[in-house]
Amino acid sequence: MTPTPPPDTPASAQPIGVFDSGVGGLSVLAELRQALPNEDFLYLADTAHVPYGSRSDEEIRDLTARAVAELCRRGVKAVVVACNTASAFSLTHLRARHALPIIGLVPAVKPAVKATKSGVVGVLATPGTGRGTLLRDVIREFAEPAGVRVLTAVSTALVPLVEAGKADSEEARATLREVLAPVAGAGADQLVLGCTHYPFLRASIEAEFGSTFTLVDSGAAVARHTRNVLAERGLLHTEAREGRVTYLVTGDPQAARPVFAALLSQPARSAPAHTGPESGHSETQLSGHAPRIEPAHT
Structure with a gap:
């Protein structure tokens, strides 16, 4: 299980939480890693309950709240809700409940x-x-x-x-x-x-x-916004290093692993509206290795 950072860990050195109902948020994670290469990330996929799109408004809010609470319990310094459906119904409720930055998606x-x-x-x-x-x-x-x-x-x-x-x-x-x-x-x-x-x-x-x-799509814009929010709050990781990612799923890690591996091996291309000098890239590799996936309970 991913350890919770020690109590004396500086806030800037804590990981960023990224949440999605499933594997879709990996597209946003790729943009975040490009914009914030020094940062560690905890990526939580609620694979036990995906998809969210056909669920009721209250179910979506409840599942999202439970997932974000789990990321906070593990010691993240900010949460990116990398799910359009969860963002549509949950951002106001999450921000009222948590003091740390909660960043959501807006359709582009x-x-x-x-x-x-x-x-x-x-x-x-x-x-x-x-x-x-x-x-x-x-x-x-x-x-x-x-x-x-x-x-x-x-x-x-x-x-x-x-x-x-x-x-x-x-x-x-x-x-x-x-x-x-x-x-x-x-x-x-x-x-x-x-x-x-x-x-x-x-x-x-x-x-x-x-x-x-x-x-x-919104991925590159969300990554830029996340960087700006962390900078404003003095939460950017100051050490020159390569950040790490821990992958968490609420469902079966063994079942999730091949899909994660396949998607992480793909180049994640920013949409044309978000490429060029502003984003600094047009293509970035999600990962070059098989992911380690851990179980999570929300």
Whole structure:
């Protein structure tokens, strides 16, 4: 079991907690490690309860609260809720309960609206994110004043496919054809990946739709924001070192290991809206070795 840092450990030397319902948050973790290479991370996947998208609002809040409490018990200095659905329902409640920084995800509608040439933007989301307030708020704040039409495509099948290691499969492509064809037909030229699992579907989306969409996600922006928050609070790790990651799952570690290994061996490519000088990279390797995965109880 991952030891809790000793009581005299400086706050800046404590790890950053990263939480997702499953493996999707690995796409955000890759961006965090690129932006914060000196930091240690505890990545907690609630694989015993994934997916969250079809669960009730109260279930999502309860599961997220339990997971964040477990990360806090293990001595993290901040938590990144690397799950769009959990962020949509839980951030206010978490911030009221914990004094440490709680950083969540907001669907990347703003950069998509800024980049669109056709005036139509698609959002690929889970049912939970689709009915949450965060997506509605960013559409109201950024898309409506710009006169940009936003079309939401929702699927319950895509997250389980990624969790099963089938992100680049005929089954995934068939599902994407079904849910995204209306968005493409309406002329969308930007597609917001409104779930952290969805960057792992990039190859399947591109295989089906070619260059129809520019794919946009929140990972790099969240990593930059996390760095800024830690800097403002004096919580950045000051030692020049290579940070480490500990992986935790609430389900069966043996079952999770092959999927983690497959996804961690992939290059994580930032969406074009977040690459270039601002992010400092266009591609970063998630990991070069088989992950050590430990059980967690929430």
